[in-house]
Amino acid sequence: MTVLVTGATGLAGSEVVRALLRRGERVRAMTRYPSKAHAFPPGVEGVVGDLDKPSTLALAFSGVRRLFLITPLSQRETEQGLAAVEAARAAGVRRLVYLSVPLGPGSEAIPHYRSKVPVEEAIRASGIPYVILRPNSFFQDDYLWCRAAVMTYGVYPQPLGSVGLHRVDIRDVADAAVHALSDPVHEGREYPVHGPEALTGPGIAETFARHLGRPVHYAGDDLEGWARQARHMMPDWMVQALKAMYRHFQTRGQLAGPGELERQERVVGHPPRSYEAFVAEIVPLWRREMASGR
Ligand SMILES: NC(=O)c1ccc[n+]([C@@H]2O[C@H](COP(=O)([O-])OP(=O)(O)OC[C@H]3O[C@@H](n4cnc5c(N)ncnc54)[C@H](OP(=O)(O)O)[C@@H]3O)[C@@H](O)[C@H]2O)c1
Numbered sequence: 001m002t003v004l005v006t007g008a009t010g011l012a013g014s015e016v017v018r019a020l021l022r023r024g025e026r027v028r029a030m031t032r033y034p035s036k037a038h039a040f041p042p043g044v045e046g047v048v049g050d051l052d053k054p055s056t057l058a059l060a061f062s063g064v065r066r067l068f069l070i071t072p073l074s075q076r077e078t079e080q081g082l083a084a085v086e087a088a089r090a091a092g093v094r095r096l097v098y099l100s101v102p103l104g105p106g107s108e109a110i111p112h113y114r115s116k117v118p119v120e121e122a123i124r125a126s127g128i129p130y131v132i133l134r135p136n137s138f139f140q141d142d143y144l145w146c147r148a149a150v151m152t153y154g155v156y157p158q159p160l161g162s163v164g165l166h167r168v169d170i171r172d173v174a175d176a177a178v179h180a181l182s183d184p185v186h187e188g189r190e191y192p193v194h195g196p197e198a199l200t201g202p203g204i205a206e207t208f209a210r211h212l213g214r215p216v217h218y219a220g221d222d223l224e225g226w227a228r229q230a231r232h233m234m235p236d237w238m239v240q241a242l243k244a245m246y247r248h249f250q251t252r253g254q255l256a257g258p259g260e261l262e263r264q265e266r267v268v269g270h271p272p273r274s275y276e277a278f279v280a281e282i283v284p285l286w287r288r289e290m291a292s293g294r
Contacts, residue, residue: 002066003027003064003066004028008029010072011141029047031046049106061088065092067093070100071116082122098132100133103253110248117221127144131226133180133191134193139169142282143278145157145158155173155219158219159219159220161201163252164196164253168194171273174256175269194261196261199275201219204218208283211279211283212283226246
């Protein structure tokens with residue numbers, strides 16, 4: 001039974017594709033671009049589809065019985081998610097696993113958390129057996145976005161604040177995805193996917209300092225300063241969305257609730273990977289990338 005992964009070229013989706021391949025699953029991976037559809041790893045069937053163009057989804061979803069749905073960070077996320085749920089229903093999908101977010105109190109102030117609520121409601125109402133995963137903030141965001149700040153300027157730039165987030169390794173999310181897609185015991189359940197400890201901005205800076213053997217300072221909680229920098233790299237709506245998210249992190253954190261770490265192990269299948277181990281892995285990687293001029 002083919003599994004379709006949307007968002008398959010992205011951070012989470014590409015890891016889920018790799019994890020499904022390791023399990024010997026037949027994987028179809030969706031992208032908007034024909035050039036990328038040909039560039040997936042051997043054994044993956046690339047397919048072109050665009051959540052903004054529902055007419056492209058019938059072909060991409062045809063013959064699919066299991067779907068891992070990722071909706072992108074976008075101003076149209078709700079419409080995109082609703083189009084995917086409708087295409088899944090029309091194609092006869094029998095299990096849908098949705099990558100959502102932790103929807104704790106106050107999270108409705110974050111545009112890209114709020115936009116997932118109607119998608120979740122549509123999934124629950126669709127009659128398709130489903131699982132909803134609610135991963136915390138990914139460790140791997142730091143690998144993608146923080147190299148220059150940490151390695152060149154000795155600064156950890158994400159304004160995560162000091163309340164704490166149980167951030168998670170994307171490989172644990174992929175493990176949860178594989179189990180949720182393959183074991184019917186999870187149907188109708190909603191799982192948090194956290195890392196093992198509450199991380200703060202200053203604490204993360206200290207971890208990098210320890211592994212680098214030199215000072216790394218937390219850039220601080222100044223969201224206006226962060227937004228001024230971010231405007232050079234992303235559109236204004238995205239700056240506003242991420243600023244609302246960081247404000248939420250600074251005021252409320254994004255902490256595992258009582259018993260959540262134990263409960264998530266049913267779907268992840270093992271204890272969560274640590275941030276310390278992640279930093280030990282990426283610092284040498286960053287060094288090699290920089291030495292080779294990448
Ligand atoms: N980053 C985090 O810390 C974190 C934590 C928890 C949850 N999440 C959630 O994870 C999701 C994003 O995952 P990510 O970080 O892996 O994303 P990402 O790396 O930004 O990748 C986005 C993916 O979406 C695809 N995409 C964009 N527009 C599309 C469209 N119109 N139609 C079809 N596909 C489209 C892109 O594919 P092509 O460009 O190849 O078409 C790409 O594969 C979001 O819903 C986010 O809220 C993120």
